[in-house]
Amino acid sequence: MRHPDAPAPGELLGSHYDQCFGCGGEQPHGLHLATRARDGVRVTAEFTVRPAHQGAPGLAHGGVLATALDETLGSLSWLLRVIAVTGRLETDYVLPVPVDTVLHLDAEATAVAGRKIYCRATGRIGGPDGPVAVRAEALFIEVKVDHFIDNGRPEEIRAAMNDPDSVRRVRAFEVNP
Numbered sequence: 678m679r680h681p682d683a684p685a686p687g688e689l690l691g692s693h694y695d696q697c698f699g700c701g702g703e704q705p706h707g708l709h710l711a712t713r714a715r716d717g718v719r720v721t722a723e724f725t726v727r728p729a730h731q732g733a734p735g736l737a738h739g740g741v742l743a744t745a746l747d748e749t750l751g752s753l754s755w756l757l758r759v760i761a762v763t764g765r766l767e768t769d770y771v772l773p774v775p776v777d778t779v780l781h782l783d784a785e786a787t788a789v790a791g792r793k794i795y796c797r798a799t800g801r802i803g804g805p806d807g808p809v810a811v812r813a814e815a816l817f818i819e820v821k822v823d824h825f826i827d828n829g830r831p832e833e834i835r836a837a838m839n840d841p842d843s844v845r846r847v848r849a850f851e852v853n854p
């Protein structure tokens with residue numbers, strides 16, 4: 678179920694961590710994905726494939742496309758108001774995705790069972806209603822903020838804890854009943 682305090686449909690979700698490879702604004706090597714809340718437990722995003730994302734001449738690397746799907750799916754956390762990490766991500770590559778293509782990503786949660794969040798996503802090319810180029814089914818597992826504090830490298834954890842924006846974001850998720 679969508680959390681009552683979830684961002685409104687149409688709202689941009691912002692980055693959960695400024696150094697994140699998927700969405701971080703301060704991450705020069707990242708995908709800079711900007712995800713938007715939709716109705717229900719659903720989000721959308723657009724990702725433009727750049728020359729740095731190639732795996733074969735002029736074509737996107739499959740791992741980069743999986744990252745775009747993973748990041749979009751992870752953003753469903755904002756609508757559920759839980760912190761969750763990817764446990765399993767199964768990806769189908771249906772069409773090759775050339776450089777400069779805009780991948781229209783769409784993800785939704787399909788079921789929640791205890792700490793397990795089942796979800797799926799598609800990436801379409803040629804427009805939001807274009808053909809599906811990639812799709813994924815995933816299982817995210819809810820964790821507490823201690824997951825990051827206990828496992829992350831101390832210097833990045835310290836820096837994140839000293840950043841009021843980071844702390845505010847984490848607190849917002851932690852109060853979820």
Ligand SMILES: CCCCC/C=C\C/C=C\C/C=C\C/C=C\CCCC(=O)SCCNC(=O)CCNC(=O)[C@H](O)C(C)(C)COP(=O)(O)OP(=O)(O)OC[C@H]1O[C@@H](n2cnc3c(N)ncnc32)[C@H](O)[C@@H]1OP(=O)(O)O
Nearest residue numbers: 693694747748751752754760762763764765818825837847
């Ligand atoms: C201080 C800085 C904080 C920064 C973060 C702040 C805020 C975040 C807020 C919002 C996030 C917003 C957006 C996020 C966007 C994108 C993020 C991208 C996501 C990622 O890129 S994230 C990195 C990759 N990810 C990992 O780094 C996980 C490594 N992994 C582990 O850390 C453990 O593995 C863990 C925790 C997953 C589970 O460990 P655990 O001990 O807690 O729980 P356990 O094993 O008991 O599993 C419980 C139930 O899940 C089932 N289960 C588990 N794994 C399964 C699998 N693979 N397949 C099928 N079922 C599975 C079990 O079978 C059991 O099921 P059952 O309950 O039915 O028995």
